[in-house]
Amino acid sequence: MTTAATQRPTLAAVAARAGVSASTASLAFSGAGPVSEATRARVLAAAEELGYAGPDPRAQSLRKGRSGIIGVVMEDRLQYAFSDPVNVAVLEGVADELGPAGFALLLLTDTAESVAGIALAPMDGVILIGCSRDLDVPVTAFRQRGIAIVAIEAEPLEGVVHIDLDNREATAAGARHLRELGHERVGLVTLPLGSAHETQPLSDGLIEGSNVHTTIQRIRGARDVFPDAPGVVAAGFSAEEGLAAGRDLLASHPEITAVIAQSDLLALGVIRAAEEAGMRVPNDLSVLGFDGIRLDGTTHHDLTTLVQPSVEKGRAAGRAAVALVEGGDARGESFSSELHLGSTTAPPRA
Amino acid sequence: MTTAATQRPTLAAVAARAGVSASTASLAFSGAGPVSEATRARVLAAAEELGYAGPDPRAQSLRKGRSGIIGVVMEDRLQYAFSDPVNVAVLEGVADELGPAGFALLLLTDTAESVAGIALAPMDGVILIGCSRDLDVPVTAFRQRGIAIVAIEAEPLEGVVHIDLDNREATAAGARHLRELGHERVGLVTLPLGSAHETQPLSDGLIEGSNVHTTIQRIRGARDVFPDAPGVVAAGFSAEEGLAAGRDLLASHPEITAVIAQSDLLALGVIRAAEEAGMRVPNDLSVLGFDGIRLDGTTHHDLTTLVQPSVEKGRAAGRAAVALVEGGDARGESFSSELHLGSTTAPPRA
DNA sequence: GGCGACTATCGAATCGATTCGACCGAATCG
DNA sequence: CGATTCGGTCGAATCGATTCGATAGTCGCC
Structure with missing residues (x-):
C-alpha cells in the first residue's frame, strides 16, 4: 500500500519521460509561461501514459500559500x-x-x-x-x-x-404594520437564543446571556414598536417547534391579537397552533413571518412576511x-x- | 499584505526563538517523540510570544501525504x-x-x-x-x-x-403488504430519474436512460409485485413535487386504489392530492411512503412507510x-x- | 569504574510542486 | 551585418513542515 502510494507518478517523473525539465512540465500544465505546442503535447502524452492526473494539490497549496x-x-x-x-x-x-x-x-x-x-x-x-x-x-x-x-x-x-x-429595522417595520392595523397586544415567537434547544418564555435574562445576533436584533425591532411584547423562544427552526411555541404563547397570553414570528416556518407553526385552538387567521389572530421562503402547498395562507434575500x-x-x-x-x-x-x-x- | 503574509511565523522561527532545532520544535507540537518538559514549555512559550498558531496544515499535508x-x-x-x-x-x-x-x-x-x-x-x-x-x-x-x-x-x-x-426488496415488501390488503391496481410516484427536474409519466425509456440507482431499484421492487404498475416521476424531493405528481397520477389512472411513493415527502404530497380530489386516505386510497422521516405536525396521518436508517x-x-x-x-x-x-x-x- | 541502555536533541533529506533568473538560438531591426 | 529582443527551456531555490539516523549526555548496574 505504501509502495503503491509511493509509486504514484510525480511531475518530475512525467517530465523525465517527456524529456524535459520539471519546470517546463509545470508550465505545460499550468499554462503560465511560454511553452511550445510540441513540448506541451509531449508532456501531456507522457502524463497520460503514466496515469498522472495533474499536479498534487497538497504540494501546490504549500508552494502557492493557498489551498483554494x-x-x-x-x-x-x-x-x-x-x-x-x-x-x-x-x-x-x-x-x-x-x-x-x-x-x-x-x-x-x-x-x-x-x-x-x-x-x-x-x-x-x-x-x-x-x-x-x-x-x-x-x-x-x-x-x-x-x-x-x-x-x-x-x-x-x-x-x-x-x-x-436589517433585522431590527425590518422587524420594526413589520411591527408598525401590525400597529397600523390596530393591534396593541402582540406576542413574539423567536428563534433560538442559544444552544439550549427548548421552548421557553422569553426573558431579559435570556437575551442578555445570549449572543445570537439575529434573534436579538429581531426582538429589539419588535420591541421598538411594542416595548412590552411578551414572547416565547422556540426550540428550533422548524414548523413543529413553532407549533409548540405558539401553543405556549397563546396559552399564557390569551389577550394577544397578533404574533410576530421570527421565521416563516415558526409562523406556520403558530398558525397551526391558532387553528388548533379554534382561532382563525387572520380574523382572530394576525401572524407575521420573516424570511419569505416559499411555502407552497404547505399552507393555504399567503403569509405576510419580511422577505429577505x-x-x-x-x-x-x-x-x-x-x-x-x-x-x-x-x-x-x-x-x-x-x-x-x-x-x-x-x-x-x- | 504580501509582507504581512510572509511575516507569519514559521516553526523554524519559533524553534530559533526557543533556542532549539526545528526538529525538536516539531516534536514539541506533535508529541510524537521524547521531548523534555522544560523544552516543550520553552517552545510553547516562544510560539505564544510570536503568535504562532501551530504547524501550517498545508505543509503538514504535503509532508504527511494526507490532508485530513x-x-x-x-x-x-x-x-x-x-x-x-x-x-x-x-x-x-x-x-x-x-x-x-x-x-x-x-x-x-x-x-x-x-x-x-x-x-x-x-x-x-x-x-x-x-x-x-x-x-x-x-x-x-x-x-x-x-x-x-x-x-x-x-x-x-x-x-x-x-x-x-435494500431498496428493491424493501419496496417489494411494501408492495406485498398492499397486495395482501387486496390491492390490485397500484400506481407509483417515483423520485427523479435524472437531472430533468420535471413531472412526467414513467416510461421504460426513461428508466433505461437513467442511472439513478435508488430510484430504479425501488421501481423494480414495486414491479416485482405489480409488474404493470403505471407511474409518474416527480420533479424533485419535496411534498410539493409529490403533490404535482400525485395529481397527474390520479388524473391519468383513476382506477388505482393505492400509491407506492418513493419517499415520505412525496407520499405526503400524494395524500394532499388525494384529499384535494375528494378521496380519503386510506379508505379511498392507500399510500405507502419510504424513508421513515418524522413528519410531526405536517399531517394528521401516521404514514405507512419503509423506515430506513x-x-x-x-x-x-x-x-x-x-x-x-x-x-x-x-x-x-x-x-x-x-x-x-x-x-x-x-x-x-x- | 566502565559499559550498555536510554533520553533528549539535532542535521539533513524529503514531500511535490512553483517560480525567478539565467541561458541560448532565432528572428527583427536599423 | 551586428545588436537586440523574444520565445522556449532549464537549474536551483523555496514553500513549511516531518522524520530517520546519528550524536551527545545521563543513569544504572555489575
Whole structure:
C-alpha cells in the first residue's frame, strides 16, 4: 500500500519521460509561461501514459500559500442547521460563488470539541453562518493563521468582513404594520437564543446571556414598536417547534391579537397552533413571518412576511471571501428585507 | 499584505526563538517523540510570544501525504439536494464520524463544469451521495489521484466501497403488504430519474436512460409485485413535487386504489392530492411512503412507510472512508429498511 | 569504574510542486 | 551585418513542515 502510494507518478517523473525539465512540465500544465505546442503535447502524452492526473494539490497549496478552500462554519448539528431553509439558501449562495471562482467549500461545525481543531484545516478563508457559540476563540485562531474571515449577521468583530441584514429595522417595520392595523397586544415567537434547544418564555435574562445576533436584533425591532411584547423562544427552526411555541404563547397570553414570528416556518407553526385552538387567521389572530421562503402547498395562507434575500446574502459572503483571499480587500454588504403583505394579517377583531 | 503574509511565523522561527532545532520544535507540537518538559514549555512559550498558531496544515499535508479532508459529492443544486431530508441525515451521519476522527468535510457538487475540477481539492477520500450524473469520469480521476472512494446506493463500481440499502426488496415488501390488503391496481410516484427536474409519466425509456440507482431499484421492487404498475416521476424531493405528481397520477389512472411513493415527502404530497380530489386516505386510497422521516405536525396521518436508517448509512460511509484512508481496507455495508404499518394503508374500498 | 541502555536533541533529506533568473538560438531591426 | 529582443527551456531555490539516523549526555548496574 505504501509502495503503491509511493509509486504514484510525480511531475518530475512525467517530465523525465517527456524529456524535459520539471519546470517546463509545470508550465505545460499550468499554462503560465511560454511553452511550445510540441513540448506541451509531449508532456501531456507522457502524463497520460503514466496515469498522472495533474499536479498534487497538497504540494501546490504549500508552494502557492493557498489551498483554494474556504470553510463555512455552521451550527453544531447539521440536521438542525439545515432545518432552516435560510441557512440552506445562504449555503447555496456561497457555493454559487465559490465554485466558479475555483474554490472548494469545507463544511465545519462549531462543536465544542472542534472549536480548537476548527482551524486545523488548510483553509484560505472562512465564512461564519448563524453560529450561536461564542466566536472569539475560533476567530482569534483564524486571525493568527492569516485566514480571511467573513461573518453573516454576527456582532461586529475586528478584522472581519460583515454581511448584514436589517433585522431590527425590518422587524420594526413589520411591527408598525401590525400597529397600523390596530393591534396593541402582540406576542413574539423567536428563534433560538442559544444552544439550549427548548421552548421557553422569553426573558431579559435570556437575551442578555445570549449572543445570537439575529434573534436579538429581531426582538429589539419588535420591541421598538411594542416595548412590552411578551414572547416565547422556540426550540428550533422548524414548523413543529413553532407549533409548540405558539401553543405556549397563546396559552399564557390569551389577550394577544397578533404574533410576530421570527421565521416563516415558526409562523406556520403558530398558525397551526391558532387553528388548533379554534382561532382563525387572520380574523382572530394576525401572524407575521420573516424570511419569505416559499411555502407552497404547505399552507393555504399567503403569509405576510419580511422577505429577505437569502441566496444573495450567501453570494455576497462568497464573493467577499474570494476577494479577500485573492485581492486583499473587500467591504461588507448590508441587505434589507421587504414587507410582503399576504393574507395572514388583518385588523384585530374587537 | 504580501509582507504581512510572509511575516507569519514559521516553526523554524519559533524553534530559533526557543533556542532549539526545528526538529525538536516539531516534536514539541506533535508529541510524537521524547521531548523534555522544560523544552516543550520553552517552545510553547516562544510560539505564544510570536503568535504562532501551530504547524501550517498545508505543509503538514504535503509532508504527511494526507490532508485530513474527505469530500462529499452531492447533487448539483444544494437547495435541491437538501430538500431531501434523507440526504441531510446522511450528511449528518458522515459528519458525525468524520469530526471525531479528525477529518474535515469538503462539500462538492457534481456540476457539469466541476466534474473536471472536482478532484483538484486536496482530499484523502470522497463519499458519493445520491448523484444523478454519470460517475465514471470523476471516479476515474479520484482513482488516479489515489483518493479513497465510498459510494452510497450507487451502481457497482470497481475499487469503490459501497454502502447499500435494500431498496428493491424493501419496496417489494411494501408492495406485498398492499397486495395482501387486496390491492390490485397500484400506481407509483417515483423520485427523479435524472437531472430533468420535471413531472412526467414513467416510461421504460426513461428508466433505461437513467442511472439513478435508488430510484430504479425501488421501481423494480414495486414491479416485482405489480409488474404493470403505471407511474409518474416527480420533479424533485419535496411534498410539493409529490403533490404535482400525485395529481397527474390520479388524473391519468383513476382506477388505482393505492400509491407506492418513493419517499415520505412525496407520499405526503400524494395524500394532499388525494384529499384535494375528494378521496380519503386510506379508505379511498392507500399510500405507502419510504424513508421513515418524522413528519410531526405536517399531517394528521401516521404514514405507512419503509423506515430506513439514514443517519446510520452516513455513519457507515464516514467510517468506511476514514478506515480506507487510515488503514487501507474497509468492506461495504448493507442496510435494510423496515415496514412501519401506519394508518395510510387499508384494504381497497370495493 | 566502565559499559550498555536510554533520553533528549539535532542535521539533513524529503514531500511535490512553483517560480525567478539565467541561458541560448532565432528572428527583427536599423 | 551586428545588436537586440523574444520565445522556449532549464537549474536551483523555496514553500513549511516531518522524520530517520546519528550524536551527545545521563543513569544504572555489575
